[in-house]
Amino acid sequence: MNIFAKGWSHGFDGPGRRFVYYLKGCNFHCLWCGNPESIAAEPEMMFYPDKSRFASQSCAHEAVKGAELDRATCRTCGDRACIDRWRDPAFELAGCDIPTAEIIAETEQRRALFGDDGGVTFSGGEPTLQMDALLKAAKILRQRGIHVAVETNASSPRFSELPGNFDLLICDLKCVTPELHRRIAGTDNSQVLANLASGTKMTLRVPLIAELNFIAEEREKIYDMLMVIKPETVEFLRLHQLGLPKYRALGQVCQAERFNPPTREQAETFCQRLRNGGIAAQVLN
Ligand code: SF4
Incomplete structure (x- = not known):
């Protein structure tokens, strides 16, 4: 597996204490990406x-x-x-290659640290770009009784292979309007919308950017879509600028410097509307 980082996470990338493998390479180029070193596949x-x-x-x-x-x-x-x-x-x-056998061996060594509800999460980048290796690792880990989650932008044409192979799917929704998606993520979102509407059980994660997907018209489209697909859980993540030093370290300019998060109060108000509609929603930051 081609990864750019690995490390512990608690309560953010699935339940409990988790060890996260961040897979390198992404088919999206989100303007606000917090991990710019994740996008290119090469080191x-x-x-x-x-x-x-x-x-x-x-x-x-x-x-x-x-x-x-x-x-x-x-x-x-x-x-x-x-x-x-x-x-x-x-x-x-x-960026480095890590064999599946090494991931399994590392996980076995850490097993005692997961507690009752922790486990392993594959994040990115976009992990489904390495689908065969991803499924192989998940299968072996789950056979050994380890809880395995995956965080995906939900754009894979092989999306239907994920639910049966992972204990938890955490999927992203950037926006609904196709033209806006092309502008902010650099790709079409028709496959994403079809995958999210497929009835798959998932946690849906939505980044909130005041000038892009939190303008009134787009916000209402997101609300309408969520009320139709009714994900198990919705998590909102307000735009942050924690990735800025990494852009500088890569010699790149971060487009997100031009954008802002909605206020916590605005995000909570939107979140409450979903809760009123029967969806378990929360603002993470
Ligand atoms: S900084 Fe110098 S030694 Fe390091 S990778 Fe670049 S060329 Fe090689």
């Missing part, structure tokens, strides 16, 4: 010049020019001595 060097005074000395290939990194040089670098030899904190490589 990417993240550069944090403030974390080390010796960054230029850790590279023998003259890729470091002050606070800038020549990423073309890094892409073809034969030694990656900055990380492998010097372990310089200014450099972080996002």
